[in-house]
Amino acid sequence: MGKLDWIRDLVRAEQQLEEADMVDFSFGFDHEKTLTDETISFLEQLKEAFVDYAVAFNQMKGVPLGNIKIYGIANTRADFMLFRNGMKLVFSMKKPGSIGVSFHHQKGLLPGTGADTPGTFTEDLIEAQWGAFNELVWTHKNLKLNVDNMVRYYLSHFIRESAK
Numbered sequence: 574m575g576k577l578d579w580i581r582d583l584v585r586a587e588q589q590l591e592e593a594d595m596v597d598f599s600f601g602f603d604h605e606k607t608l609t610d611e612t613i614s615f616l617e618q619l620k621e622a623f624v625d626y627a628v629a630f631n632q633m634k635g636v637p638l639g640n641i642k643i644y645g646i647a648n649t650r651a652d653f654m655l656f657r658n659g660m661k662l663v664f665s666m667k668k669p670g671s672i673g674v675s676f677h678h679q680k681g682l683l684p685g686t687g688a689d690t691p692g693t694f695t696e697d698l699i700e701a702q703w704g705a706f707n708e709l710v711w712t713h714k715n716l717k718l719n720v721d722n723m724v725r726y727y728l729s730h731f732i733r734e735s736a737k
Contacts, residue, residue: 578610608669608701611709615701616651616672619664622724623655630732639736655728660735662727670701670709674727676734699723 582603620643627641634640639658646652652665659679667673675696697713704710711718 579607582606604703604707605669607707608709611701612666612669612672613651615699615711616653616664616666618720619724620645620651620653622720623653623728626724626728627655630728641732655731657731657735658737660731662731667698672699673697674699676731678734 624643627643631637631640642656644654644656646654646663646665649665652663654664655662661677663673663675663677665673673696699718700712701709702712702715711720713723
């Protein structure tokens with residue numbers, strides 16, 4: 574979402590009201606649209622960070638065997654996954670304001686992830702909460718998160734587990 578998109582939305586809403594010769598004091602901030610746009614923007618920000626670190630990892634590793642690959646997921650707006658040695662780390666928008674993060678392995682799921690049977694898995698939820706002045710704050714288990722720390726955590730776990 575661009576820095577001036579909200580201004581553009583205000584101008585558009587005002588122009589529509591002027592064209593309809595109406596007065597509406599509630600126009601201007603659409604929570605659902607903002608939540609959807611910000612969720613997509615956050616997924617894109619996460620993907621960009623993972624790409625940067627994956628490129629660095631792959632270059633420092635020096636050999637193509639075991640490189641991290643990142644793919645967009647078909648028929649979604651911003652979902653993506655990391656892939657390495659049969660393991661996937663998937664980031665997907667569950668609904669506006671909610672992003673699921675899950676590990677999948679070709680042979681089943683990761684040991685120690687809480688999944689008891691093949692085909693089932695646990696999923697971390699990254700959720701948006703409204704803060705002061707309609708600020709959107711991204712959280713995990715109701716704690717505000719830092720994107721760099723989150724990326725470091727998931728990428729480190731992914732690399733360790735996919736090396737096995």
